[in-house]
Amino acid sequence: MEKARIEYLLQEIKAGAMEQFEVIIDHYQQPIFAYCYHMLGHRQDAEDAVQEILFRAYERLEQYTYSLSFSAWIYKISFNHCANVLKRRKLARVLPFLYSGEQQGRNFVEEKIDHDYLGEPLERIWSKLTAEERTLLYLRVLEEKDYEEIAVLLDKKPAALRKQFERLLKKCKRYFPAMGGVANDGRQSI
Secondary structure (H helix, E strand, O other): OOHHHHHHHHHHHHOOOHHHHHHHHHHHHHHHHHHHHHHHOOHHHHHHHHHHHHHHHHHOHHHOOOOOOHHHHHHHHHHHHHHHHHHHHHHHHHOHHHHOOOOOOOOHHHHHHHHHHHOHHHHHHHHOOOHHHHHHHHHHHHOOOOHHHHHHHHOOOHHHHHHHHHHHHHHHHHHOHHHOOEOOOOOEOO
């Protein structure tokens, strides 16, 4: 959807045409889900995150300024939400008594699908990346966003992100044997 169309819909929503937000939801729901899934690594968590993110976007629509693309704005909300979820997970591992019972409702089949979808080597690499590195990799590679739009989201300069992305690719290659990194037995693979 074009930026002008999105801005027109947002003006209508701000003017009271709340039903227009469904068009925004239809357009962003799948890309935001894919982003959250790659950040969080679990289908149910990603589905819950999408609902929360879209609700927050709707709630804070008055705070949106047209100087920033709506796409960048909603991805910034998504990044912040996923970062918070990841922090809570880390706390849950360190202080499990605070989160007792929260993880027990997960379905074994869904976890198996999630694990198989990400795959062991990719999952190992992904787990070693920070939330910011995951965001950069996801938005640059899978969403094919340019550095300028990602810079708005991460509040960095595009040139710095370009360098960070180059370092990130080298880091990933070190962890991934098939790409020329270190093999499981410690030998250098080709």
